[in-house]
Amino acid sequence: MSTPSHVTTGAASGGPGTDVLRIAGLVKRFNGVPALGGVDLAVAPGEVHGLLGANGCGKSTLIKTLAGVHDADEGQVSVLGKEVAMPFGADGLRAHGLSFVHQDLGLADAATVVEHFALDGISSKGAVARIPWAQQRRRVADLLERFEVAIDPDARIDQLTPVNRAMVAIVRAVASQEQLREESGGERTAQLLILDEPTVFLPKADVDILFGLVDRLRQQGDSVLFVSHDLDEVLEFCDRVTVLRDGKLAGTRDVAGLQRSELVELILGVQIGDVQRPTDDHRARPEVALATSGLTGDMVKGVDLTIHPGEVVGVTGLAGSGIEEITDLIYGVRPAKHGTVSVAGEVVKHPTPSAMMSRHVVLLPADRKTLGSAPRLTVLENMSLPFLSQDFKGGRLNWKRMKSRAEEATKRLRVKPQDTSALFSSLSGGNQQKALLGKWLDTKPAVMLLAEPSQGVDVGARQEIFRLVREAVGEGASVLCATSDYEQLVQLADRVLIFADGRIRGELVGDQITKDALTTAIYAGVAA
Amino acid sequence: MSKTTTVPAGGVRLKKQREPERFALIGVWIAVIIFFSFATDRFMTEGNISSLLGSQAVLLILALGLLLPLRVGDFDLSVASTLGLSAMLVAILNVEHGWNVWLAALFAILVGCVIGLVNGVVVVRWNINPFIVTLGMSTFIQGVIFWVSKSNTISGIDPVLSDFVLQETIFGVPADFWYALIVAAVIWYVFEFTPLGQRFLFVGQSQDMARLNGIAVSRTRVLALVASGGIAALAGVVLAGSTGSADPNSAASFLMPAFAACFLGTTVLKIGRFNPWGTVIALYFIGTGTTGLQLLGAQNYVQQLFYGAALIIAVILAEVLRKRNARRLQNVARQAALAAAKSGDGSTSNTKDNA
Numbered sequence: 001m002s003t004p005s006h007v008t009t010g011a012a013s014g015g016p017g018t019d020v021l022r023i024a025g026l027v028k029r030f031n032g033v034p035a036l037g038g039v040d041l042a043v044a045p046g047e048v049h050g051l052l053g054a055n056g057c058g059k060s061t062l063i064k065t066l067a068g069v070h071d072a073d074e075g076q077v078s079v080l081g082k083e084v085a086m087p088f089g090a091d092g093l094r095a096h097g098l099s100f101v102h103q104d105l106g107l108a109d110a111a112t113v114v115e116h117f118a119l120d121g122i123s124s125k126g127a128v129a130r131i132p133w134a135q136q137r138r139r140v141a142d143l144l145e146r147f148e149v150a151i152d153p154d155a156r157i158d159q160l161t162p163v164n165r166a167m168v169a170i171v172r173a174v175a176s177q178e179q180l181r182e183e184s185g186g187e188r189t190a191q192l193l194i195l196d197e198p199t200v201f202l203p204k205a206d207v208d209i210l211f212g213l214v215d216r217l218r219q220q221g222d223s224v225l226f227v228s229h230d231l232d233e234v235l236e237f238c239d240r241v242t243v244l245r246d247g248k249l250a251g252t253r254d255v256a257g258l259q260r261s262e263l264v265e266l267i268l269g270v271q272i273g274d275v276q277r278p279t280d281d282h283r284a285r286p287e288v289a290l291a292t293s294g295l296t297g298d299m300v301k302g303v304d305l306t307i308h309p310g311e312v313v314g315v316t317g318l319a320g321s322g323i324e325e326i327t328d329l330i331y332g333v334r335p336a337k338h339g340t341v342s343v344a345g346e347v348v349k350h351p352t353p354s355a356m357m358s359r360h361v362v363l364l365p366a367d368r369k370t371l372g373s374a375p376r377l378t379v380l381e382n383m384s385l386p387f388l389s390q391d392f393k394g395g396r397l398n399w400k401r402m403k404s405r406a407e408e409a410t411k412r413l414r415v416k417p418q419d420t421s422a423l424f425s426s427l428s429g430g431n432q433q434k435a436l437l438g439k440w441l442d443t444k445p446a447v448m449l450l451a452e453p454s455q456g457v458d459v460g461a462r463q464e465i466f467r468l469v470r471e472a473v474g475e476g477a478s479v480l481c482a483t484s485d486y487e488q489l490v491q492l493a494d495r496v497l498i499f500a501d502g503r504i505r506g507e508l509v510g511d512q513i514t515k516d517a518l519t520t521a522i523y524a525g526v527a528a
Numbered sequence: 529m530s531k532t533t534t535v536p537a538g539g540v541r542l543k544k545q546r547e548p549e550r551f552a553l554i555g556v557w558i559a560v561i562i563f564f565s566f567a568t569d570r571f572m573t574e575g576n577i578s579s580l581l582g583s584q585a586v587l588l589i590l591a592l593g594l595l596l597p598l599r600v601g602d603f604d605l606s607v608a609s610t611l612g613l614s615a616m617l618v619a620i621l622n623v624e625h626g627w628n629v630w631l632a633a634l635f636a637i638l639v640g641c642v643i644g645l646v647n648g649v650v651v652v653r654w655n656i657n658p659f660i661v662t663l664g665m666s667t668f669i670q671g672v673i674f675w676v677s678k679s680n681t682i683s684g685i686d687p688v689l690s691d692f693v694l695q696e697t698i699f700g701v702p703a704d705f706w707y708a709l710i711v712a713a714v715i716w717y718v719f720e721f722t723p724l725g726q727r728f729l730f731v732g733q734s735q736d737m738a739r740l741n742g743i744a745v746s747r748t749r750v751l752a753l754v755a756s757g758g759i760a761a762l763a764g765v766v767l768a769g770s771t772g773s774a775d776p777n778s779a780a781s782f783l784m785p786a787f788a789a790c791f792l793g794t795t796v797l798k799i800g801r802f803n804p805w806g807t808v809i810a811l812y813f814i815g816t817g818t819t820g821l822q823l824l825g826a827q828n829y830v831q832q833l834f835y836g837a838a839l840i841i842a843v844i845l846a847e848v849l850r851k852r853n854a855r856r857l858q859n860v861a862r863q864a865a866l867a868a869a870k871s872g873d874g875s876t877s878n879t880k881d882n883a
Contacts, residue, residue: 353742
């Protein structure tokens with residue numbers, strides 16, 4: 001592999017034991033394109049091992065391969081020194097003792113804690129066997145006590161705080177592995193818990209609580225693979241860390257004595273300097289197209305931002321930094337907890353999509369299939385939606401005019417096929433996005449809110465989308481583009497706001513906006 | 529594949545899709561009619577046809593009203609009880625309280641709208657599944673019907689009403705059939721040519737998507753339920769007129785065939801969409817089947833077998849056809865896109881692509 005790995009077995013394992021999990025040269029290709037180009041990873045017994053990397057580095061592909069979602073193409077995987085034959089099957093390495101807690105936790109809101117634990121017992125028994133509830137409750141109470149988790153076993157999941165939910169998921173995953181071990185008669189399996197970004201939405205205090213639990217697991221000899229993008233959490237809580245970059249191993253390091261800058265270097269593959277200070281030229285313009293003041297939602301906390309006419313403002317940050325929410329909050333998809341949105345200097349009292357639309361603010365949502373369009377309806381119907389009132393003349397909809405408008409737009413935007421009577425779902429991702437963009441451009445918007453506008457869009461369409469956005473900006477529109485795609489911001493944005501932990505933590509302007517500067521600023525923002 | 533995709537100069541254009549499936553039910557209907565006209569000589573008589581068309585009119589109006597909430601993506605299970613209550617109100621107000629029959633009818637329709645309004649407000653205010661709300665409402669109204677009628681059939685409604693809905697015939701067919709067609713035409717117009725119809729359609733596809741596009745989703749859903757309540761009550765008035773009386777037990781039997789007609793209607797003319805003319809055809813297809821079987825001497829329970837089976841088959845058929853259709857359109861679109869790419873943006877080429 002490109003970089004030699006620095007595996008130091010036994011540093012934290014309390015003796016030269018066999019690795020719980022050892023992966024060598026793992027390759028996974030999608031349509032011939034490698035997402036994992038030969039990854040090595042070794043997790044020792046009793047260690048908390050961090051797995052880091054920038055967006056698209058292959059972290060999630062690796063975890064999904066271990067969980068049995070994808071089948072690897074090449075490589076060896078061994079558990080406790082014994083090689084596991086590939087493919088692993090739908091259950092992945094669970095039968096070998098790995099347990100997984102993903103970001104979404106896999107809990108049902110309306111069920112209680114005990115019911116969740118009972119579920120793991122039930123599935124192995126007969127469907128009509130009586131569930132010994134009293135015994136189950138005792139067992140769960142014991143488990144929670146053992147791991148020093150203060151949660152009422154009878155509480156419903158939706159009554160728990162986010163961190164308690166995460167802890168329930170973790171204890172449940174560990175307990176179900178223990179149960180499996182007991183039932184299999186003590187056959188030796190790995191005791192490895194894989195935590196796939198469980199802290200993304202948690203505040204710092206809760207992260208500490210969560211890692212208290214992780215520490216107790218470590219004390220009883222379990223290993224934990226902690227998948228994250230948060231350098232500080234890894235530096236604070238892990239024994240060793242493995243960094244992936246572009247689907248390959250960038251390196252494995254002991255955390256003790258590891259410098260933050262070295263870790264960033266591993267993630268980026270380049271040396272970094274200081275974050276450049278932004279200049280003020282764009283903000284100097286007096287007119288304001290859109291502004292927020294103290295805008296607060298579930299993730300976004302007290303954001304003040306200003307967009308000037310003819311300006312493309314990018315918003316970027318890590319998952320959970322608030323970039324997923326900012327456009328929705330401005331557009332009034334959900335009511336903000338605090339703060340205001342003003343358009344052209346006027347505060348919008350209750351921002352709702354229709355209120356924003358009437359002020360010529362439009363949103364291109366990230367979820368094109370369920371929020372952006374009605375895939376089962378035709379292209380024409382989808383594109384005509386903003387013009388229904390306008391084209392209702394003399395008691396009937398003027399379909400002819402709607403059709404010629406849609407056809408003109410599809411022609412100008414080179415949407416293929418140009419037949420507007422085709423079902424929307426029959427267009428490719430790029431053409432769908434162009435059609436939706438065309439729909440909004442025809443309304444002559446003052447401000448366009450774009451959420452991940454080139455997600456799932458092919459390269460050609462991507463460039464055309466950028467061109468169209470630039471054209472609209474040339475005609476005086478403003479754009480707020482929230483994305484984790486740095487390349488896109490380099491091409492599109494006049495100014496980029498760096499989000500971390502729901503707040504604006506940095507700003508890059510004009511020529512400062514480069515891919516490296518963005519990545520650096522994002523990780524610097526997390527540290528701030 | 530025998531489809532032809534033409535790529536004329538200047539761009540990619542798809543040939544209009546024929547979709548023969550959308551006429552399939554009409555073909556089956558004709559076959560059924562032919563079968564019954566040979567199987568029994570009582571089928572193809574003027575009397576039978578006229579009575580078939582007329583007797584289904586109440587059901588047809590009810591089904592057409594039901595289309596509105598279905599188009600919005602909501603179920604309304606209270607329409608049949610609303611119909612029953614409306615007929616009962618006309619009877620009681622006219623016969624027992626001496627109201628003018630037209631005034632009674634107007635009042636009954638108003639009550640229907642109020643029922644829809646209550647349904648709608650409960651659904652959107654507390655975000656409850658309309659299936660449950662209208663199921664509860666349906667039972668509640670049925671209770672009210674028994675209560676106000678003391679479980680008696682009330683007869684003796686002013687014959688002016690029955691003259692208007694039944695005795696008047698146009699082309700030998702009772703007037704209520706033509707009223708039902710007028711309702712169908714109005715709903716068709718609303719669906720096809722008004723912003724309201726498009727909003728109904730989009731809300732039914734995805735409420736979140738509709739909201740992001742500035743549609744007042746809650747208001748639209750309430751409106752659809754108010755309309756279905758009002759139209760169900762109108763059907764009740766027609767029922768009261770055609771029988772001259774109101775039977776507290778008559779309403780429930782209307783629910784299943786109305787749903788069957790609406791769902792079977794989505795396989796006709798506009799596949800995958802609730803549409804009024806499809807509903808008209810589906811309903812008379814079902815009516816033809818049950819009437820014919822009864823003429824052949826089948827028992828009454830055949831009706832229920834027929835309605836129940838029709839509903840289930842309809843939903844399966846609608847889904848299968850929709851998927852097939854979507855897949856085919858996707859294929860055609862892909863080919864067209866490929867052809868366009870091959871011919872350098874389709875600007876010069878006029879190749880015919882016979883796959």
